[in-house]
Each structure stands twice: as structure tokens, then as C-alpha cells.
Amino acid sequence: MSEANQRNKAAARAYWNWSDSCPVGEMADSVAEFLTEDVTWRGFAPLENTTGRRAVVEQYLAPLHAAFPDLTRQTHIAMGGVSNGRADGGPDGRHWVGGTGYLTGTQTGDLWGIPARNRLLRLRWGEFLEFDAEGRIITIEILIDVIDWLEQIDMSPLPASRGVPFVYPAPTGIDGRMWDDQGDDSALMAFARQFIFGGLNAFDESDLKSMGMADYFHPNLKWYGPGGIGACLSLEEFQSLHQAPWLKAFPDRKVGDLENLLAEGDFVGASSLPGVYLTHTGPYLGHTATGLGAGVNGIDFWRFENGQFTENWVFVDMLHLFSQFGIDLMARVRHMTGHQT
Numbered sequence: 001m002s003e004a005n006q007r008n009k010a011a012a013r014a015y016w017n018w019s020d021s022c023p024v025g026e027m028a029d030s031v032a033e034f035l036t037e038d039v040t041w042r043g044f045a046p047l048e049n050t051t052g053r054r055a056v057v058e059q060y061l062a063p064l065h066a067a068f069p070d071l072t073r074q075t076h077i078a079m080g081g082v083s084n085g086r087a088d089g090g091p092d093g094r095h096w097v098g099g100t101g102y103l104t105g106t107q108t109g110d111l112w113g114i115p116a117r118n119r120l121l122r123l124r125w126g127e128f129l130e131f132d133a134e135g136r137i138i139t140i141e142i143l144i145d146v147i148d149w150l151e152q153i154d155m156s157p158l159p160a161s162r163g164v165p166f167v168y169p170a171p172t173g174i175d176g177r178m179w180d181d182q183g184d185d186s187a188l189m190a191f192a193r194q195f196i197f198g199g200l201n202a203f204d205e206s207d208l209k210s211m212g213m214a215d216y217f218h219p220n221l222k223w224y225g226p227g228g229i230g231a232c233l234s235l236e237e238f239q240s241l242h243q244a245p246w247l248k249a250f251p252d253r254k255v256g257d258l259e260n261l262l263a264e265g266d267f268v269g270a271s272s273l274p275g276v277y278l279t280h281t282g283p284y285l286g287h288t289a290t291g292l293g294a295g296v297n298g299i300d301f302w303r304f305e306n307g308q309f310t311e312n313w314v315f316v317d318m319l320h321l322f323s324q325f326g327i328d329l330m331a332r333v334r335h336m337t338g339h340q341t
Helices: 003-021 024-033 053-067 146-152 186-201 235-249 318-323 329-337
Strands: 035-042 072-082 095-106 120-131 137-144 217-224 260-264 267-279 293-305 308-316
Touching: 003 024, 003 072, 003 095, 003 120, 003 137, 024 035, 024 053, 035 053, 072 260, 072 267, 095 260, 095 293, 120 146, 120 267, 120 293, 120 308, 137 267, 137 293, 146 318, 186 260, 186 267, 186 293, 217 235, 293 318, 318 329
Parallel strands: 035 137, 217 308
Antiparallel strands: 072 095, 095 120, 120 137, 260 267, 267 293, 293 308
16 A cells, blocks of 8 residues: 555544544634645534535534543544545545544433433444545545434334344454555455445346345355344345345445445445435335435445455445435434424
8 A cells, every 4th residue: 555545544543533532622723733624524414514624623523522521432444545436447546544433422412403311322433534645634424323323312213123233343353443554455446346336236126146245245244234224143134134125125226436445454445425326116114115216325344354245334324315205314303302393
């Protein structure tokens, strides 16, 4: 990997450390060390995308840390590189660093419509940072798993997950934080592109086998799915508990150009808000088909071992997805709390 990648990973690590430790009242003045003035922030519902480093602080960073004054970060995976996320195979030349793990703390104040319950929570976070030639952050793509958060306080607006809830571990048996140089990634990138733009787009709308997931996923796959879906602890569970219901609801779903696709060490990571496009033509998570189209905001990390993916960490912004079908999941949360608008 390049010197630029190592510089960017160090800068990402410094930014995350700063965001974790900087007093809320000082964030607006010191954030300029890391973010360009016109940085683009693309995030999770119920927040809106925004532009400008002051807006990032005011909308996201300051409210989060004010509501969770003891918040700490656990980073399970950290990786970087030059993206190759275009569906046509052309390298886009954009430099990114991605990470995922837990934000752990006690929510003492209401936040973004989510009531405080004064209990310890573990918020799943996935984030990709794009860097310019000078090593400054110009784009942020971040998802916090809001449905998983709501499940932890018994206020999920979706039915109970088919899979196992609250399973989101660090990579099994190894350190996924690749702060050091990891060397060449070309073979893994080729495999990842075949999987994402080939296998995932190969469904013939009749048989799951048409996608050839057994060529890419190990039989003992650990698929750490988002709130509302849950974890699937084998390829068989992945196909029966997630893939079959997903494809019944959205048989035309297709992966398009991704904002980023990285391969480093034994890991692949990608984000795009949105990156998958689909039409709601079948029932899903308690909701009948609406016939409406949508883009899926998602982040993924995969671990590669002995020719297959063995683990997959998955984010889907369910609030954003269902809003495109005319379904306001946060309205259900407000109803549960008695704060209707």
C-alpha cells in the first residue's frame, strides 16, 4: 500500500481519537484540524445529509457526545486504500479509510427522537472517510444502527429479528485494525468485485442458487446483520433467514456504483449511501408491498480466509429504506413514548 494510505489511516485514527475526547464546547473550534471547510457528511436517518464542518459538529458530533457523556469507542476493523467501486471496473482513484465497531456509553439525554433510558448501550458504528491529496477529510459516510439501538431499549418499530439480535463481534481470533502497511490487495479486490457486481446481481428471480453464494461464503459464515434482521450464524441461516425474505420482497435489487470499495489485508470494505437499488414488490418485515422504488444506504465489511468470506459485518439504514415506502418508523417510536406530532 502507498504512503498516502498509511498517512490517511493515521489521520483517521487521530480524527476518531479527537472526536472521542474533545470537550463538546471545543469541537467547533478544533474540528478544522481534520475536516475541510466544505466537507460532505452523508449519514443515517433521522438525520439529514449536510455540508460543512461546523454542520457536522452541530448536527452529529456535539449532540451525540452531549447525550452520551461517557461514550467510548471500540474499533473492530480499520482499513484503507484506493477505491475501485465503479460497476464498470474503472478505478475511481479516491482514497478512503473505513472502520467499524461499537460506541459504548450511557444515554443520559434524549437524542434524535430516541428517549434516554439511562442504561449502558452499545451502538454499532460503520464509517468511511475520504481524503484529499493533503490528507484532509472531504467526505464522511457513516451509519449508526438505529434499529439495533432501539431494540436495546425495547422500542423497536419493527418485528423481532428472524436472526439472532445483538451479535456484532470483532473479527474471530485476529486483530482487524490494520494500522500497519498490509501490502498488495489486487487478488482480493478481483474476488470482491466478482462477488459484488457478479454474484449479488445474478439472482434469476426463481432460485437462490442462481447467485452462487456458496462460491463466495464459507458454510460456517458468520453474517452480522443489522437491527431488524439479526445475525445469521451459517450460510444456511443467511439464505433462509435473510436472503430469501429479502429477495422475495425486492427481487429486482441491484448493486450499482459504490462510493468506495476497498481491499486491504484479509478484509474488504464498502459503503454507498445509496449503493443498492430495488422495488418493493413483496412483503417485508411486516409490511405489504408498496410497489415503490428505493435506494439502500449500506455499509459492509467482509473477512476473507482460504478463498471465501467467513465473516460479514452489515449495516442497512432501515429508517431511510422504509421512509421511501411512505412508512415513518420514527413515528412509531414517538407513539410508544407518547410524543406524537
